Amino acid sequence: MTLIDLQPLFDFLGRFTGGPENALVIVLAAVKIGILLGHVLGIIPLIIWLERKIIAFVQDRPGPNRVGPFGILQGIVDGVKLLMKEDFIPSGADRSLYLLAPALVLVPAFLGMCIIPFGPVIEGQLLFDIYTLFGLQGMWTGQSQLALAVTNPNVGILYVFAITSVAVYGITLAGWSSENKWSLLGGIRASAQMVSYEISLSLSIIGVLLVAGSLNLYDIIGNQDGGMIPVLHWNVWAQPVAFLIFLVAIFAETNRLPFDLAEGEAELTGGFHTEYSSMKFALFFLAEYANMITASAICATLFFGGYLLIPQEMVVNVLDGILGAFAGSQAGLPYSRSLAEVLAILGAPLGLALKIFLFMVLFIVVRAIWPRMRYDQVMSLGWKVLLVAAIANLVVTALGMGVLTWVGVARAGADASPEAIQASIDSVTKNWKFTIGIVTFAILVVVDRWHYVARRKRLTSKYRNYALVPATKVTATAG
Amino acid sequence: MSGFSASALSCGRLDRCKGFPIDGVTSPRPYGAHFVNPFTDFRDSFGLKPMIALHALTASTSISEAYLPVLVMLVVAVGFAVVNLILSRVLGIRKPNDVKLEPYECGVPTIGSARTQVNVRFYLVALLFLLFDMEVIYIIAWALSVRQNAAVAGFMPFAMILMAVYMAILLVGLLYEWKKGALSWT
Amino acid sequence: MGADILVYAVLYAVTVGAALGVLLNKDTVKSAMCLVLVMIALAGHYLYLGQEFVFAIQIIVYAGAIMVLFLFAIMLLNMREREVTPWYLRNSRFVGGAFALAFFILLAVGINTFGTIGEGRSPAPAPSIPELATLLTTKYSLPFLLTSVLLLVAVIGAVVMGRRTDPETGEDYLADEGELLQESL
Numbered sequence: 001m002t003l004i005d006l007q008p009l010f011d012f013l014g015r016f017t018g019g020p021e022n023a024l025v026i027v028l029a030a031v032k033i034g035i036l037l038g039h040v041l042g043i044i045p046l047i048i049w050l051e052r053k054i055i056a057f058v059q060d061r062p063g064p065n066r067v068g069p070f071g072i073l074q075g076i077v078d079g080v081k082l083l084m085k086e087d088f089i090p091s092g093a094d095r096s097l098y099l100l101a102p103a104l105v106l107v108p109a110f111l112g113m114c115i116i117p118f119g120p121v122i123e124g125q126l127l128f129d130i131y132t133l134f135g136l137q138g139m140w141t142g143q144s145q146l147a148l149a150v151t152n153p154n155v156g157i158l159y160v161f162a163i164t165s166v167a168v169y170g171i172t173l174a175g176w177s178s179e180n181k182w183s184l185l186g187g188i189r190a191s192a193q194m195v196s197y198e199i200s201l202s203l204s205i206i207g208v209l210l211v212a213g214s215l216n217l218y219d220i221i222g223n224q225d226g227g228m229i230p231v232l233h234w235n236v237w238a239q240p241v242a243f244l245i246f247l248v249a250i251f252a253e254t255n256r257l258p259f260d261l262a263e264g265e266a267e268l269t270g271g272f273h274t275e276y277s278s279m280k281f282a283l284f285f286l287a288e289y290a291n292m293i294t295a296s297a298i299c300a301t302l303f304f305g306g307y308l309l310i311p312q313e314m315v316v317n318v319l320d321g322i323l324g325a326f327a328g329s330q331a332g333l334p335y336s337r338s339l340a341e342v343l344a345i346l347g348a349p350l351g352l353a354l355k356i357f358l359f360m361v362l363f364i365v366v367r368a369i370w371p372r373m374r375y376d377q378v379m380s381l382g383w384k385v386l387l388v389a390a391i392a393n394l395v396v397t398a399l400g401m402g403v404l405t406w407v408g409v410a411r412a413g414a415d416a417s418p419e420a421i422q423a424s425i426d427s428v429t430k431n432w433k434f435t436i437g438i439v440t441f442a443i444l445v446v447v448d449r450w451h452y453v454a455r456r457k458r459l460t461s462k463y464r465n466y467a468l469v470p471a472t473k474v475t476a477t478a479g
Numbered sequence: 480m481s482g483f484s485a486s487a488l489s490c491g492r493l494d495r496c497k498g499f500p501i502d503g504v505t506s507p508r509p510y511g512a513h514f515v516n517p518f519t520d521f522r523d524s525f526g527l528k529p530m531i532a533l534h535a536l537t538a539s540t541s542i543s544e545a546y547l548p549v550l551v552m553l554v555v556a557v558g559f560a561v562v563n564l565i566l567s568r569v570l571g572i573r574k575p576n577d578v579k580l581e582p583y584e585c586g587v588p589t590i591g592s593a594r595t596q597v598n599v600r601f602y603l604v605a606l607l608f609l610l611f612d613m614e615v616i617y618i619i620a621w622a623l624s625v626r627q628n629a630a631v632a633g634f635m636p637f638a639m640i641l642m643a644v645y646m647a648i649l650l651v652g653l654l655y656e657w658k659k660g661a662l663s664w665t
Numbered sequence: 666m667g668a669d670i671l672v673y674a675v676l677y678a679v680t681v682g683a684a685l686g687v688l689l690n691k692d693t694v695k696s697a698m699c700l701v702l703v704m705i706a707l708a709g710h711y712l713y714l715g716q717e718f719v720f721a722i723q724i725i726v727y728a729g730a731i732m733v734l735f736l737f738a739i740m741l742l743n744m745r746e747r748e749v750t751p752w753y754l755r756n757s758r759f760v761g762g763a764f765a766l767a768f769f770i771l772l773a774v775g776i777n778t779f780g781t782i783g784e785g786r787s788p789a790p791a792p793s794i795p796e797l798a799t800l801l802t803t804k805y806s807l808p809f810l811l812t813s814v815l816l817l818v819a820v821i822g823a824v825v826m827g828r829r830t831d832p833e834t835g836e837d838y839l840a841d842e843g844e845l846l847q848e849s850l
Contacts, residue, residue: 018669022543029548033555083563087571091580092592097694103560110556114549145540150552153545154794158619158721165612165729169701172736176694179594180582188740192601195608195733202615206622213626215619215794274583279567283560376664379604383662387611391653394618395646398625402639405629422630542715597740603827605737609730610816610823616722617812623798634803641806648813652820661824 005135024139032150036113044289045075051364058368085278092179093275101177102276102283105170109287109294112163115156116297117217119148119307119348129338147218148345156215157205160298164201164253167291168194171255171262171272174284178275186271189375190255190262196382197259201249203390207242207397208235208302211433221306223430230311236303238433241393241440243303245386250295252382254288257367261375296359300352309351315344393440400436404429603661614649621645676713680706693739697732704728718794 007020013027014020049064049072056063064071089095122130123145131140145152153159168191175187209215212223212235224233236243252259263271273284300306319340327335373381408425416424582589621642628634656662683706686699708723792800801809 022547025544025547026551029551032548033552037555083567084570084572085567086573087567088573088575088580090582091577092582094692094694097698099564100698102564103557106560107553107556110559111549111552114552151545151548152540153549153717154540155717155721158718158725162721162724162729165725165733166701166705168729168733169698169736172733173694173698176594176740178582179592181584181595184594184597188597188601188737191733191737192604195730196604199608199611199615202612203618206615206618209619210622210626213623215623269583269585278571279563282567283563379664380662383607384657387653391646391650398622398639398642401625402635405635409630409632418630425629542712542717545717546712596742597737599741599827602734602737602741603823605730605734606823606827607820609726609734610819612726612730613816614813616725617801617809620798620801621809623795624802627795627799638802641802641810644810645813648810648817652817655821656824659824661827 001133002135003133007135007138010136010139020139024136028146029150032148033114036116036118036150037110040113040290040293041286043293044286045079046072047289047360047364048075048078049073050360051367054361054364055368058365079282082278082282087278087280090179090275094177094179097173097177098275099280101170101174102280102287103170104173105167105287106283106290108163108167108170109290112160112167112294113290113297114150115153115159115163115217116294116352117147117149117152117221117301117306118297118352120312120345121148121152121218122146122345126338126341130342148349149217152216152218154216156217156220157209158215161198161202164194164198170287174276175272178272180275182268182270182274183272186262186264186268186274190272193255193259193261193378193382194253196379197249197252197386200245200382200386200390201253203387203394204239204242204245204249205302207239207390207393210394210397210401211235211238211429211436213429217301217306221301221308224305225308225311226430228311228314230305230308232434233430234303234305235433236437238437239303239393239397239440240437241389241444242397243299244444245390245393246299246302248381248386250299251363251366252378254291254295254363256288256292256363258370258373259378260372261378264372292360292363293356296356296363297352299359300355304355307348307352309354312344312348315347316340319343389444392443396440396443397436400439401429404432404436407432600664607656607661610652617645618642672713676706676709680710694736697735697739700735701728701732704732718797 010020010023010027013023017023017026052074053063053070064074067073067077089098127144127146128137128140130146131137131144151159171194172187172191175183175185175190178184208220212220214220214223220235224230224235226233251257255262261271263273265271268274273281276284316337317340320337323335323340323343324337327333405425405428408428409421411428412421412424621638625635625638628638680703683699683702687696687703690696690699704727705724708720708728711717711723712720
């Protein structure tokens with residue numbers, strides 16, 4: 001059944017893009033980007049409202065409550081206000097770099113969103129049916145895939161690293177070009193902090209990489225699928241320490257409290273964006289929230305099974321049962337299982353949205369209750385605690401994978417074919433990867449307790465004569 | 480996706496390669512796959528004969544399929560930024576005066592330029608970041624190859640020893656930095 | 666094919682334009698930003714040649730890490746106005762021009778002698794990322810290990826460069842900006 005024949009359109013567009021296939025890719029990308037940006041840009045004002053409400057709740061005050069019910073439209077009104085504000089350039093500023101900086105912050109933030117896998121890959125018969133619907137059967141090949149992500153490059157995680165490594169420039173330039181001492185301090189602090197935590201971030205992801213065995217984000221999600229309860233296969237059970245390191249590192253990468261030394265309004269009056277007004281300031285703000293959403297999505301993908309929440313087949317079966325029964329009761333209603341499959345696929349992003357929402361709430365609650373760290377504490381946490389922990393986690397994970405591989409080879413038997421050995425290794429590593437998690441987490445707890453006790457001993461002996469610091473009040477802090 | 484050239488990298492995983500088991504030498508392992516240690520068999524380790532090939536886990540995305548969308552997003556992002564900057568230029572009021580355009584330093588008159596030399600510590604941090612970044616990339620490559628060739632006999636011990644030596648050398652560097660105080664901010 | 670040539674033309678225009686920007690900008694920070702653009706454009710060339718892994722590494726290492734280092738070095742030394750011009754930089758325009766000309770002639774002769782690029786020697790199809798990774802840990806495992814030694818030396822160099830030992834007390838301290846500037850000239 002063909003709904004509308006788009007083949008001539010793509011043939012026409014293909015003349016300018018080197019083939020109708022490229023035209024299809026571009027049009028699909030535009031549609032996916034439209035959907036993604038529509039959702040992200042639409043949700044950001046709500047998140048800002050939620051943030052202000054939660055912080056107000058923590059501080060026992062009402063928060064925004066004038067515009068719309070519960071003040072829910074506050075974020076939108078603020079955006080309009082910022083658009084109408086005076087747009088000035090300080091006299092000392094380097095005009096071109098000053099104007100370039102907000103764009104340089106926003107572009108990596110948007111490019112980072114490209115990689116988020118918000119739904120499964122559609123392929124096979126279902127994709128052929130969809131192609132047929134638009135009259136594109138001629139372009140379908142056996143290998144055709146439609147991933148519900150703007151892009152699905154083979155380099156996967158490396159793409160994320162590439163984007164984060166380029167994201168430093170915008171903030172640094174904003175600080176440098178403003179010709180303001182606060183800005184310069186904020187910008188250079190932010191860039192040094194971001195590069196410091198990027199190492200721990202990458203090293204913690206390598207732990208996941210070792211467990212999942214692929215850079216591709218869809219492979220990593222697929223590795224966390226299986227069984228009736230996919231939750232049991234989540235990487236967070238296999239890599240709890242890596243998850244904690246990753247979590248701290250994304251707080252630092254997005255310059256959120258307790259790591260917002262780049263802004264630090266108590267000491268730097270706003271840091272790198274002190275001299276920015278109107279929409280230029282709004283772009284910094286927007287980029288920060290877009291980065292938070294991307295970071296939450298990547299975290300959900302790497303450690304919490306991405307868009308997977310309920311087994312996809314179960315959803316399809318339930319929907320098929322309900323819809324089939326309904327179609328059966330109405331005479332002459334055409335129905336096929338494909339409809340249930342399509343609905344299940346369209347519902348998959350809800351799983352990711354739920355996880356992103358929970359992470360955003362975490363970001364906000366941490367901001368509400370956590371004091372800002374000192375800069376030397378931030379740097380020593382990054383280089384002396386997280387880096388060492390990430391390396392240790394990596395070593396333990398590698399050893400654990402070695403053991404699991406050995407078990408897999410042994411279980412396959414002596415005369416198994418290489419394929420059988422590979423399958424055996426895969427199943428053993430998938431089903432027993434949580435043991436690595438138990439070991440790494442146990443080591444973390446032991447080391448942390450040991451560090452705590454040793455530090456307490458040191459401090460109590462140091463302050464014995466003062467009696468001002470009771471032993472119970474001495475807590476282990478970073479650095 | 481085929482391999483480097485006509486001869487190499489076109490025959491599946493390590494054990495499916497033409498050179499396995501090595502010409503005439505039957506593998507001591509019962510299951511056929513045999514890994515050649517590059518330190519003991521120099522003929523293979525220095526490129527005289529192709530020895531490696533693998534299969535990717537998933538069907539790989541072609542370059543244009545993967546990066547045309549990124550290009551589209553780049554255009555959208557740049558367009559979004561430019562449109563917003565122009566909009567605020569057009570819509571906002573503009574009444575600049577000398578005091579308003581001064582650098583904001585909480586009301587205190589500005590002394591000197593803001594572009595002073597920054598602390599050397601930041602430079603040191605960037606330098607160490609560069610070095611660790613390189614290490615991270617090598618470790619990523621190692622992690623990928625370990626998972627890919629896990630079924631090949633003899634590969635796992637070799638890879639583990641390789642990484643142990645690599646890590647040991649790197650940890651010496653880290654320890655040196657620590658002892659010299661390069662990681663301390665104060 | 667038309668679109669192919671267009672992409673190629675845009676890539677070359679951006680690369681050459683940004684490279685000219687590096688040379689012609691008086692402001693060192695702007696020069697550095699142009700150099701970032703050159704690095705990203707080079708990554709684009711790798712992508713065009715089908716080397717996806719190299720593309721990612723190029724951006725991570727060159728456009729990311731190395732250029733951040735450049736930027737910090739510029740901010741560290743604050744090279745806005747050059748105070749002292751060392752002798753080897755006085756006639757840099759002519760020396761650089763001569764070098765560029767010599768390099769161009771070398772390239773022209775080389776291409777003329779060994780045939781044009783892309784004619785019957787299109788770039789080999791890229792190995793997949795796991796293939797590359799496995800090559801690195803097997804066939805090239807010795808270079809892999811030597812890299813770590815190189816990085817170790819670099820780490821020691823970085824630390825030695827940044828730290829000074831007080832000759833009287835024997836204590837380590839962080840080098841002063843002025844001290845570094847003195848040594849660099």
